[in-house]
Amino acid sequence: MPDNLHRAPILVLIQTVENTIHPVSVKVIETACSLGINDKRAVYGVLLCKALTPDLKNRLKHTGLAEVFVCRNNLLDSFIPEIYVDLIEECVEDLKPDVVLACATPEGRAVSSILAARLKTGVTADCTALCFDSQRHLLQTRPAYGGNIMAEIITPTARPQIATLRFGAEQNFCSEITTKITIKDTIPKFALPKGYSTQWVDKTGASESSESETIIALGGGVHKKEDIALFAKTAQKLNATLMCSRALVDRGWLPRKDQIGLSGQTVSPKLLITLGVSGSLQFLAGTEDVKRLCAVSLDENAAILKVADCPIVGDMYEIIAEIDKALS
Known part of the structure; x- marks a missing residue:
C-alpha cells in the first residue's frame, strides 16, 4: 500500500x-x-x-x-x-x-x-x-x-x-x-464434482441491442401484442433497435433481453425514443448514460416527461404514424 x-x-x-x-x-x-x-x-x-x-x-x-x-x-x-x-x-x-x-x-x-x-x-x-x-x-x-x-x-x-x-x-x-x-x-480449493459439465446458452442480441446508437423503447401504453410489429417497422426505417420497459416483459410480449432497466439492460444510445413508458426509477436506472431522450406519453404527469430532453404529450400511435409517413 x-x-x-x-x-x-x-x-x-x-x-x-x-x-x-x-x-x-x-x-x-x-x-x-x-x-x-x-x-x-x-x-x-x-x-x-x-x-x-x-x-x-x-x-x-x-x-x-x-x-x-x-x-x-x-x-x-x-x-x-x-x-x-x-x-x-x-x-x-x-x-x-x-x-x-x-x-x-x-x-x-x-x-x-x-x-x-x-x-x-x-x-x-x-x-x-x-x-x-x-x-x-x-x-x-x-x-x-x-x-x-x-x-x-x-x-x-x-x-x-x-x-x-x-x-x-x-x-x-x-x-x-x-x-x-x-x-x-493458482490452484483453487474447490474440486469439481464427478460428471460436472458446463453448457453455453445462446443469448445473441442482448449486448448488441443495448449498444445501438438509436433505440425505440415501448412501454405499457402498447394496446396489444400485435401492435409491436407496427413499431418494429418504424424502428427498422430509423435503423433503430426496438426495446421495451418491464411492463411488456411481464405481459410476455417481448423477451427480457430486450428490457431496459434495473432488472434488464443498461443502454447508452445517442438517441432514446420512449413510447408509452411511464418512467419509473426501475426503468430510468438503465438510461443514465443516454445522450438524448425523447419521450412520448399521453399522461402529462408521467415521470419520464420531466427528465426527457424532448418531452411530448400525445398519442404514441398517432405520433409513430406521422413519423412513419415522413420516412416514407
Missing part, C-alpha cells in the same frame, strides 16, 4: 468479456478510484482468467489501480462461481479490504453473494451511486420497492462492505498512473 494511504483499501473484482475489460467493470474501476482518491485509500483489482493476453495486460496497466492481481488457472475458462470465490477469498484475506466492488452482472452477483456469505458480511446489489459517509461507512444507493424510491444502505459493522454496481457505456481510462500487474498461477 502507498505510504500516504493508511486506511483499509478498496478491492475491485474485474470482469472480462471477449478478452477485454467488461464495460461495466470500466465504470466500477472509475468509481473505485474516485472513492480511493477522495478518502485516501489504495485501490486494487483482482482478475481471474485462463490466460492473460498482451492486449488485456496493456489495458490493465492503464486502469489507474495501484495493482492488479491476475489469478490464472485452466479451470477459469468456464464460469464456476465456487472456483472464482475460492481465489477471490484468498485475495481478500491477503489485502483485508474495507470495500469490495463488483459488476451488477449475473457473474458479479453470483460471486459477490457467495463471497458475502463466506465472510459473514452483507452485500448490496445493483447500486447506482456510492460514497463514504462521515463515519466512513460506504453509503450504497440503489432503487427499492419496484424502483419507486432510492434506498441508502450501510453495512455498520461487518467487513468488507460488498456492493455490485450498474453502469452504462464503456469509457476509456484517462489515468496517468501505470498499474502494477502481479500474475499468480
Whole structure:
C-alpha cells in the first residue's frame, strides 16, 4: 500500500468479456478510484482468467489501480462461481479490504453473494451511486420497492462492505498512473464434482441491442401484442433497435433481453425514443448514460416527461404514424 494511504483499501473484482475489460467493470474501476482518491485509500483489482493476453495486460496497466492481481488457472475458462470465490477469498484475506466492488452482472452477483456469505458480511446489489459517509461507512444507493424510491444502505459493522454496481457505456481510462500487474498461477480449493459439465446458452442480441446508437423503447401504453410489429417497422426505417420497459416483459410480449432497466439492460444510445413508458426509477436506472431522450406519453404527469430532453404529450400511435409517413 502507498505510504500516504493508511486506511483499509478498496478491492475491485474485474470482469472480462471477449478478452477485454467488461464495460461495466470500466465504470466500477472509475468509481473505485474516485472513492480511493477522495478518502485516501489504495485501490486494487483482482482478475481471474485462463490466460492473460498482451492486449488485456496493456489495458490493465492503464486502469489507474495501484495493482492488479491476475489469478490464472485452466479451470477459469468456464464460469464456476465456487472456483472464482475460492481465489477471490484468498485475495481478500491477503489485502483485508474495507470495500469490495463488483459488476451488477449475473457473474458479479453470483460471486459477490457467495463471497458475502463466506465472510459473514452483507452485500448490496445493483447500486447506482456510492460514497463514504462521515463515519466512513460506504453509503450504497440503489432503487427499492419496484424502483419507486432510492434506498441508502450501510453495512455498520461487518467487513468488507460488498456492493455490485450498474453502469452504462464503456469509457476509456484517462489515468496517468501505470498499474502494477502481479500474475499468480493458482490452484483453487474447490474440486469439481464427478460428471460436472458446463453448457453455453445462446443469448445473441442482448449486448448488441443495448449498444445501438438509436433505440425505440415501448412501454405499457402498447394496446396489444400485435401492435409491436407496427413499431418494429418504424424502428427498422430509423435503423433503430426496438426495446421495451418491464411492463411488456411481464405481459410476455417481448423477451427480457430486450428490457431496459434495473432488472434488464443498461443502454447508452445517442438517441432514446420512449413510447408509452411511464418512467419509473426501475426503468430510468438503465438510461443514465443516454445522450438524448425523447419521450412520448399521453399522461402529462408521467415521470419520464420531466427528465426527457424532448418531452411530448400525445398519442404514441398517432405520433409513430406521422413519423412513419415522413420516412416514407
